[in-house]
Amino acid sequence: MARPRFLPDNFTLMLLGTVLLSSFLPVYGEAARVLEYITVGVIFFLFFLHGAKLSRQAIWAGISHWRLHLVVTAITFVIFPVLGWALRPLLAPLLGPDLYLxxxxxxxxxxTVQSAVTLTAIARGNMPAAICSASGSTLMGIVITPLLVGLLLSQTATSSDPLQAMGRIAMQLLLPFALGHFLRPWVSPFLTRHAKRLKGLDQSSILLVVYSAFSASVVAGLWSRIPLAALAALVLVCALLLAISMGLSAWLARRFGFSKEDEITIVFCGAQKSLVSGVPMAKVLFAPSVMGGIVLPLMIFHPLQLMVSAWVAGRYAQRPQDAALPAEGAAPAKA
Known part of the structure; x- marks a missing residue:
């Protein structure tokens, strides 16, 4: 029996279990330092896999659709940060300093890459453009996210200046990504044969990184600083951000005259945020004592975006088949 779209999937439940585990059984001292080294290696391997999965043909098929990519980039790296900054008078007193950061x-x-592309496929959107846009967003985030963090967040919350953080993120994320993409012709057959096992390894890696991040914050007194009312308010804030971003993405796509297929791509690439990139970046950018409060909004936003987007994708997929015209900039279908 298919799982109802608004119920959390298994990975979301495992994320919740990881937070509970790190809250009651955090790691201390030497064990925490060993776990830190392990997570660095896990992150390297994770982004190696993501680079190896990215097809060069997909890049060239989607890259020509520059108008769509500009809109997605503007939503991701301009509208979203401006929205978070503009809502500060409301959010800061409602959530408290840790959660607002x-x-x-x-x-x-x-x-996010994987879910954005999957949702675009379910909704019959412009797949080549989605692959290119979501992958490009990940690569641009390696440079843009540290700069935005340095601009918007207080320097005391971060563990290094933006330029140093950019270099560390490039070494931990961009280098393995590029290496995996370079070695794709040799490793791709192996990845294809073991796709199901690697998916489990992919998710396990994220869970390990989340456990490490929350353990450090729990030891530093995370839950004593965040009241229950602020957590409830955070769920509503994440839902509001998601509703605004998805609604605005659809409105901009229609306002600029994009096809329905392109609108789908813009909605699922522009309104999504990456847990896979976010947690490793947070470990580089922020001190361990504030890490839990920093990644908690992302961990709430992530399952929300998946559940709501799955429902939206289903609604898009119900449109008549003959309404799906070839998307601008999409690669022609092969026989």
Whole structure:
């Protein structure tokens, strides 16, 4: 039986379990330092896999659709951060300083790749453009996110200046991504044969990084600084940000005359935020003592965006088949 669209998936439940585990059984001392080294290696491997999965043909098929990519980039790295900053008079007293910094960090992150592309496929959108746009957003985030964090967040919350952070993020994320993409012709057959196992490894890696991040914050007194009312308010704030971003993405796509297929791509690439990129970036950018509050908004936003987007994708997919005209800039279908 298919899972109802508004119920959380297994990975979301595992994320919740990881937060509970790190809250009751955090790691201390030498074990925490060992876990930190392990997570660095896990992140390297994770982004190596993402680079190896990215097809060069997909890049060239989607890259020509520059108007769509400009709109997605503007939503991801301009509208989202401005929205988070403009709502500060409301959000800062409602959430408290720790969670508000996390909301701002959420607003600076790049788009997710895997779920954005999957949702675009379900909704019969412009797949080549989605692959190119979401992957490009991840790569741009390596440069843009640290700059936005330095601009919007207080220097005391960050563990290094933006330029140093950019270099560290490039070494931990961009280098393995580029290496995986370079080695794609040799490793792709292996990845294809073991796709299901690697998906489980992919998710396990994220869970390990989340456990490490929350453990450090729990030891530093995370839950004593965040009241229950602020957590409830955070769920509503994340839902509001998601509703605004998805609604605005659809409105901009129609305002600029994009096809329905392109609108789908803009909605699912522009309104999504990446947990896979966000948690590793947070570990580089922020001190361990504030990490839990920083990534908590992202961990709430992530399952919300998946559940709501799955429902929206289903609605898009119900449109008549003959309404799906070839998208501007999409690669021609092969026989």
């Amino acid at each position: 996390g909301v701002l960090f959420l607003c600076t992150l790049p788009a």
